[in-house]
Amino acid sequence: MTTTELFREAQNEFVEGHLKESIDLFTRAHDEGYDPVRTYLSRGVAFLKSEDYDRAIEDFNAVVTLDPDNERGYYYRGIAEMDKRDFEHALEDLDHAIALNPERGIAFFARGLTKSELGCEEDAVSDFKAAVAYSDVESTSFAHTFGNTRTLFDKSIALMEGERGPLRYVLNETEIRKLEKFMEN
Numbered sequence: 235m236t237t238t239e240l241f242r243e244a245q246n247e248f249v250e251g252h253l254k255e256s257i258d259l260f261t262r263a264h265d266e267g268y269d270p271v272r273t274y275l276s277r278g279v280a281f282l283k284s285e286d287y288d289r290a291i292e293d294f295n296a297v298v299t300l301d302p303d304n305e306r307g308y309y310y311r312g313i314a315e316m317d318k319r320d321f322e323h324a325l326e327d328l329d330h331a332i333a334l335n336p337e338r339g340i341a342f343f344a345r346g347l348t349k350s351e352l353g354c355e356e357d358a359v360s361d362f363k364a365a366v367a368y369s370d371v372e373s374t375s376f377a378h379t380f381g382n383t384r385t386l387f388d389k390s391i392a393l394m395e396g397e398r399g400p401l402r403y404v405l406n407e408t409e410i411r412k413l414e415k416f417m418e419n
Contacts, residue, residue: 237263237266237267237268238268240259240262240263240266240268241259241260241263241268241269241272241273241276243259244256244257244258244259244260244262244263244276244277245276247259248276248279248280248283253280253283253284254284256276256277256280257277257280257281257284260273260276260277260280261273261277264277270296270300271297271300271301271304271307274293274294274296274297274300274307275293275294275297275304275306275307275310277293278290278291278292278293278294278297278307278310278311278314279310281293282310282313282314282317285317287314287315287317287318290310290311290314291311291314291315291318294307294308294310294311294314295311297311298311303334304334305330305331305334305335305338306331308327308328308330308331308334309327309328309331309335309338309341309344311327312324312325312326312327312328312331312341312344312345312348313344315327316344316347316348316351319351321348321351321352322352324344324348325345325348325349325352328341328344328345328348329345332345337368338368339364339365339366339367339368340365340368342361342362342364342365342368343361343362343365345361346358346359346360346361346362346364346365349361
């Protein structure tokens with residue numbers, strides 16, 4: 235099997251939800267010489283989905299070391315740091331990801347959650363508004379993929395609940411519905 239075939243098989247295993255198998259195959263593809271940025275990034279996402287945040291962060295560190303302009307490396311490392319409740323580092327990485335790709339709406343959403351956790355509600359609202367300005371494509375899988383950020387979602391939902399929820403004063407109903415879609419399971 236070629237390294238390209240190994241990598242594709244690893245991707246298929248990941249899509250099928252076989253995380254351990256995908257991690258093993260990404261590792262083999264890497265060890266046999268396949269593109270290290272792609273293998274570290276893909277394996278890191280599999281570790282992230284497996285809730286092995288330390289190993290995910292190690293792989294994302296390798297991605298941004300090899301390719302300092304890899305927006306996805308910073309984005310996913312920020313998500314892993316959020317899940318570890320390391321909000322200061324998450325914010326730095328999400329800022330960097332957004333600077334590299336200011337059109338990734340889901341990164342604004344994640345940064346908004348992070349800012350909310352850091353007590354920066356006004357800045358969080360700005361990010362939530364930016365997030366809803368982008369396509370729904372990423373939002374449909376965010377909560378499913380990163381559902382272990384549930385406590386962050388719950389806090390954001392609380393800001394939207396009821397007619398007197400603080401976010402209801404600055405977001406319209408369409409924006410609120412779109413944010414709620416980000417958090418659906």
